[in-house]
Amino acid sequence: MIHGIEYDVPAPIEFYDAVHAEALRRVGPSVDGLLLHVARPSERGFRVLEVWESAEQRKRYDDEAIGPIMAALIGDGPPPEGPPAGEEFEIRGLVLPREGIAL
Numbered sequence: 001m002i003h004g005i006e007y008d009v010p011a012p013i014e015f016y017d018a019v020h021a022e023a024l025r026r027v028g029p030s031v032d033g034l035l036l037h038v039a040r041p042s043e044r045g046f047r048v049l050e051v052w053e054s055a056e057q058r059k060r061y062d063d064e065a066i067g068p069i070m071a072a073l074i075g076d077g078p079p080p081e082g083p084p085a086g087e088e089f090e091i092r093g094l095v096l097p098r099e100g101i102a103l
Helices: 013-027 057-074
Strands: 005-007 032-043 046-052 087-090
Touching: 005 057, 013 032, 013 046, 013 057, 032 057, 046 057
Parallel strands: none
Antiparallel strands: 005 046, 005 087, 032 046
16 A cells, blocks of 8 residues: 655754765665655755655665664764654555656
8 A cells, every 4th residue: 555654854954965865875766665755954854755655665664774874874873763753644646757766
């Protein structure tokens, strides 16, 4: 079942940039089950919106890729508890006219 999630992360947008760059370096632009990923600066830091083929695929990617990347980038700072909790939402329509774009 299609799965949507939105994260509001209280960290500088530069942290997002570093996580995103490292994820592209380690995994590449094609992630199993990921249909859409969009990020933007916000008042608190940054927001990420994702659409996945399933919640299980998102959780696996968060556990196996994003959590370890965040931990490596934080280094000696406070240990992360994995990716931040997100707000899940129901997908009612999705159009993806192009694929394979990673910016």
